[in-house]
């Protein structure tokens with residue numbers, strides 16, 4: 545948190561060269577020049593925030609509904625006999641369709657074999673000729689043809705595999721944890737009964753945000769199986785930096801040193817999360833008091 549904070553004097557290390565697609569061509573994540581990175585972020589902020597896309601949520605909900613329909617169809621078509629389905633794979637198909645639709649205005653169509661379903665549904669949510677996707681926002685804010693090409697590869701890599709891993713982890717851990725499963729189901733049932741979840745089909749995003757246990761399940765699912773495990777190395781500032789170990793001992797980091805971190809080790813660190821750090825226990829997010837320690841000082 546300290547080295548990655550917005551005004552931190554640490555910069556991205558040359559580990560980020562590996563995030564260039566193709567090699568030698570920078571994108572928003574690989575860019576180590578602070579000035580260029582800040583400019584690129586400003587140009588892409590609107591598109592990434594989804595502000596130019598008034599149908600962002602219905603578009604995503606439509607793909608989630610496709611995902612649910614696909615799982616149901618497979619179950620029903622097997623004449624009520626249990627038929628295994630590779631949900632991990634379907635989860636990547638879902639997130640690939642979502643990111644390509646919101647990024648480029650058209651989904652790859654991986655999830656549903658019958659492309660007409662997607663075409664018809666897409667038409668229903670986007671009843672306009674004006675492009676509302678992320679790419680059109682980037683172009684409006686000054687990205688040229690080459691920039692757009694390199695950034696679009698990153699959009700797919702950054703946006704699809706991360707979210708698919710999160711979905712897989714959350715489902716796996718909920719399915720195999722009766723306590724968390726029941727607590728989540730109960731929160732949903734009560735919210736529906738009380739009218740805090742309205743309408744048919746996929747839940748609306750602002751309503752989902754008001755379900756604390758659901759939010760804790762998402763946080764905990766990502767904690768217990770972090771989707772990004774790369775080193776994300778930052779270069780310490782010329783005068784060096786300090787780092788507080790979990791034992792509270794402070795160590796000095798010399799200037800110009802690449803500092804990486806292991807999300808796997810950190811997210812399962814017992815001194816941070818307690819003796820049950822290895823298991824999914826969403827309640828820890830509802831009990832914790834939080835800290836801003838890492839952000840302080842810049």
Ligand code: HEM
Pocket residue numbers: 548572573574585643699702703704706707710766771772776
């Ligand atoms: C569960 C989902 C996700 C996780 C866990 C995740 C995680 C991360 C991490 C760890 C970084 C690197 C931060 C650093 O360099 O220190 C990052 C950067 C980035 N992510 Fe994600 N991400 C997720 C979803 C997404 C999605 C859906 C998109 C695109 C639609 C996206 C786009 C980006 C971009 C553009 C950057 C680079 C930002 C910059 O350097 O200015 N991410 N993400």
